[in-house]
Amino acid sequence: MKYNPVEAMKPNLYKYVFPYDEIPKIKFNNIQLPMDIPESIWITDTTFRDGQQSMTSMNTEQMVKIYDYLHELDNGSGIIKQTEFFLYSQKDRNAAEQCMSRGYDFPEITSWIRANKDDFNIVKSMGIKETGILMSCSDYHIFNKLNKTRQEAMKMYLDIAYASLENGIVPRCHFEDITRADFYGFVVPLAKNLMDMMNDSKINVKIRACDTLGLGVSHVGVELPRSVPAIIHGLRYYGNVPSSSIEWHGHNDYYGAVTNSTTSWLYGGASVNTTMFGIGERVGNTPLEAMIIEYGQIKGNTAEMNLELINEIEKFFEKDLDYAIPPKTPFVGKEFNVTKAGIHADGLLKDEEIYNSFDTRRILGKPPLVAINSYSGISSIAYWINSYFNLCGNEKIHKGDNRLIPVKNKIDSEYDSGRTTNISSEEMEKLAKLYIFNNYQNERAI
Template sequence: MENRKVYLDKHTNLLQLEEHMYPLVDVDTPNVFRNLFHYDEIPKIAFNDRIVPHSMPDEIWITDTTFRDGQQSRAPYSTDQIVTIFDYMHRLGGSQGKIRQSEFFLYSKKDRDAVYKCMERGYKFPEVTSWIRANKKDFELVKDLGMKETGILVSCSDYHIFYKLKMTRREAMEHYLSVIRECLETGVSPRCHLEDITRSDIYGFVIPFCLELMHLMEEYQIPVKIRVCDTMGYGVNYPGAVIPRSIPGIIYGLRVHAGVPSELIEFHGHNDFYKAVNNSTTAWLYGACGVNCSLFGIGERTGNTPLEAMIFEYAQLRGTLDGMDTTVITELAEYYEKEIGYQIPPRTPFVGKNFNVTRAGIHADGLLKNEEIYNVFDTGKFLNRPPLVAVSNTSGLAGIAHWINTYYHLKNEKQVDKNSILVVELKKWVDAEYESGRVTVLTDQELIREIERICDEKGITI
């Protein structure tokens, strides 16, 4: 006890007593937490009510995996599409670079061409980084391209170590450390992707491994980043939940017991249990500076943490966007639908076609009187998408006029009112639809078609 160091914690400004060291716990048989993850049962969330403190870093940011994990579940992007999306990402992240990095594959010529073109843009942010196989040839490729950092897969659960790699924990650790050392020898900073961390033995393998990584960082004086990969989406944000499912517990352990600085911790979530956004926010709250995301959540299986979601999480936590241009989110959604052909589910928050469309008659009435009543924030200002009221038998002339003005972005003297010929004629058609027995709301396509017909017949220009 007397030999344990007392130090000042920079987040709490309280003196802390250095924790005990955590040696590797080598085991003969894998610990797969069968009490929590019984394959023929739904996974269990258990609690021990051990609470760890919030430790929000001074600065937090977003990193992007749209061109890496985001490409593993869809047809590959063309080189031109990657460069265009990268340009959008640069504008979206703003001058303060809140979208800090974007990671790329380097396997194919197309991938490398995209990397060259993105690097030629000369942007400080997002920094172009890579994900490679752990071998000398790929390390040299990263160095030749002028990249400072690369991601390397270091799976950390016994599911992967024993069943996939066919190794013991000690063999896996020694293999990983030799690979990381090889990377450091080339002068490249490794980003260690701790795959399947939410089914791993945190204090028997992850913490001892990360302690060794910190020793390597000290030896080579090159940053070693830790990516906390909730590969299967098992992570939970509930206070007092047990590890390995506890995101607060994992982040706390890395920071306090493995000594990993917040700026070198990054969380990568998946959405298998609808928790990717909450878990990413939780990682920020408990001490990770970075959260890794993909545009619109496109990624393996149920997808990654949606990048656009974390921008609005950032604003809610910090009270500012710090220079991020959220209107670019709408431009990206339109680009994906029109140029790439990707159909965003219509109820997707912030980007779906219907995310701020009101259909219920009583809600529509309130929205028309004051849009604050039924809109989450000024979506016209932040997303260039004013709220819409869907047209139905309860809309009335005012509701139809509101739909036309918002859908066509009509301003000032160009706006129509409830006495406009267009509105009156469209109302007649709407009434006829419901008098004939219709019970569903009218689609945008139907309304556009009828508006075009009325405009042609009456010589009206919108």
């Protein structure tokens, strides 16, 4: 080791930030760091690794199907660059082998192992070109879980990274619990040692900054270890890590997964690690679909990505994996762009852009809808019918159309009888066909 950690007689647990008997603290130093977005940024996926730990285990066929979906969603753009697999069970190895046999450029198949050479032999036997290696960074893990000194932990991590490089395999070093780690005392010397190994071997070495408990803070002027800008900036300028080798892996414990991931892009990290629909340990990981939207906002486009496919993936998760996506989940939930306010419905009827920030119908295959309930007026009913049946031009129903009156009366009678739930799409479809389209067809025949 050219760069030694700052050894500690006892663990530095940052108790003034993480007192445990209170909510964690945010400490400010008011240091302003420069934003520096890499020219090329991308997304990686851990649905099959971190994500799968949190839900019903997938079988091989389901994993291969989701891999196909990821490939079709990326659609040759290279934005969803990689996905990682466990390799411990025969099921996982079979799934990885079948996915590799597809021959897709994107997403590339990678793996994840613990920091021991027995696990590394599995990677070698599979012919996988890159593997994640667990390198816990905080003293919570080094002292209290591994029962090692910082020096011993660093030597163990570098030994396994060296073995990876000896075999021509890219090591992706997972700096676990980086938001509670001694950044200059352990993270920086570990990163610098790894970068020296990269330069000597001429093989890429990656660092995944893992916000294991979701403690990262995206605000500027925040102290380490919680500052996402300072972590990314520090890896680049003190750890000598190039942007292309920095990846952020966030959790959503404090509702910060998406903003922290975006912040890592803004301050120089090229890659953000995600899962489909944010599945993952405890409250989940950074949602892949959310970072696609963030990518589009930063870069001004989503390249050739096929975003409408997200609807199909959502249905697969709910039907085949029995995973219920909360209906109000942004961009993917069934009600994410459903308005319940009558005045909003009237605005949508006049101009969809008033209450819809982009064309969700064209981009996501999800038209904006209104919920039909006891507060719904004629405008809501007219907008629901137009949107649900995709009526355009002269076929659109306007709120002055007399055919809407019996529909409104039927809905009002439901609530006058004590109903409290929304009118379902199936019920609205029947009412529209009975009172609108039946009459409409008769009128056209005349």
